[in-house]
Amino acid sequence: EIKSLFCQAQAYAGKQITVGGWVKTIRNSKALGFIELTDGSSFKNLQVVFDDGRIDNFKEITKLNVGAALVVTGEVVLTPEAKQPLEIHADQIEVEGASSPDYPLQKKRHSLEYLRSIAHLRPRTNTFAAVFRVRSVAAYAIHKFFNERGFVYAHTPIITGSDCEGAGEMFRVTTLDMDNPPRTEDGKVDCSKDFFGKATSLTVSGQLEAECMAMAFSKVYTFGPTFRAENSNTPRHAAEFWMIEPEIAFADLDDDMALARDMIKFVLQYVLEQCPDEMQFFNNFYDKGLLERLENIIRSDFAHVTYTEAVELLEKEKDKFEYPVYWGCDLQTEHERYLTEQVFQKPVFVTDYPKEIKAFYMRMNDDNKTVAAVDLLVPGIGEIIGGSQREERLDRLTARMAELGLKEEDYSWYLDLRRYGGTKHAGFGLGFDRLVMYITGISNIRDVLPFPRTVGTAEY
Ligand code: 4AD
Ligand code: MG
Secondary structure (H helix, E strand, C coil), X not given: CHHHHHHCHHHHCCCEEEEEEEEEEEEECCCEEEXXXXXXXXXXXXXXXXXXXXXXXXXXXXXXXXXXEEEEEEEEEECCCCCCCEEEEEEEEEEEECCCCCCCCCCCCCCHHHHHCCCCCHHHXXXXXXXXXXXXXXXXXXXXXXXXXXXXXXXXXXXXXXXXXXXXXXXXXXXXXXCCCCECCCCCECHXXXXXXXXXXXXXXXXXXXXXXXXXXXEEEEEEEEECCCCCCCCCCCCEEEEEEXXXXXXXXXXXXXXXXXXXXXXXXXXXXXXHHHHHHHXXXXXXXXXXXXXXXXXXXXXXXXXXXXXXXHHCCHXXXXXXXXXXXXXXXXXXXXXXXXXXXXXXXXXXXXXXXXXXXXXXXXXXXXXXXXXXXXXXXXXXXXXXXXXXXXXXXXXXXXXXCCCHHHHHHHHHCCCCCCCCEEEEEEEHHHHHHHXXXXXXXXHCCCCCCCCCCXXX
């Protein structure tokens, strides 16, 4: 690819090579022309020099528009004076796909909003090429981190019969004809006639299944697509997003936080090393100070407060907020951002939330009011991680489920984990898309997703 060509310029000098790519710019005089070609491997475009006589389709090439796909064969010529270390003098240019003059990506800078309307062409812009390269490298870093620590990568199901978070924000999956569904005697939709013989949905979290795997492998993680029918039209919510969910046996909340911190630092470090050009680009064009901030995060410790302490801090500034703050309230994005941006100016773990605002599976603390939950908040976004130590005590778990009206028979497999060699264990979910926002400084989740699916949008 073009990136490796530039990295090893000397080795290619004078050699005949073939490259495929898309036209970024093209200009020509009577008998000589220049094309800037990109193949997406880096910001650097390859200059292709073509002249009449050396290629036999000069006329055809001069008529090409930006965006056309070409395969170029020619000689590599070093250009020590120029911006790029080499160019290619074409002997043959094959037009794989011409592009119309109304190509939507013109040379000017387009707004991210406009580019969202053409998601199929976005990756050809510098910004999105950089975002999606970083996204790919960050995903690899996640796998590398867990593999080096001996975690088993577990594939948890996409279609599921249980609502892990208990928030009722599931997308139903059904084979029934919902225009005219079969009904039971009392008029309800008869789910026993559905494909699986019961109601199913797209998963909101692989956690419950990850817990099963952790009770066999000790250390596991999932990394997959997750779906939430949350009706929140915000810059940090997507209906389809990617989540990483490690689950560790023989571990408590402190172990969980240490794992989260090490993972975040590892991924930041890896991306900074592997994508220096992209990170410099984001620093220059999207978020001045990004590089310095990320480097600081790698070096320094994360802050830690309990929910109760966080509420006390927020209550002192309650006039600054739109939403009320009181013990028992669910922290809103404005509260989370205030804590991490104004109070601590670094990532903050908030732990021990009231049981009422957290899911059924979290371990009850001795105060019987709070649970061993943890959220990680970061500047610019708010929550990027939600996790907890799990309730391993069967009697406590079933009591909590009864309080919440969850039926034991629906979770019998999950309760079995507490019957047959259960142990204390903990885990968390990292929103991958939010992590990519954090790394790149891009402020809308839609702009870190190749094909964003948010409430009201499903063009692709
Ligand atoms: O806090 P959440 O809901 O936690 C869970 O799902 C647990 N079962 C995780 C676990 O303990 N294994 O979600 C975890 C993270 C959030 O912190 C957030 O980063 C991300 O998932 N997230 C979303 N990201 C984008 N769009 C949405 N609609 C999201 N909802 C959650
Ligand atoms: Mg959460």
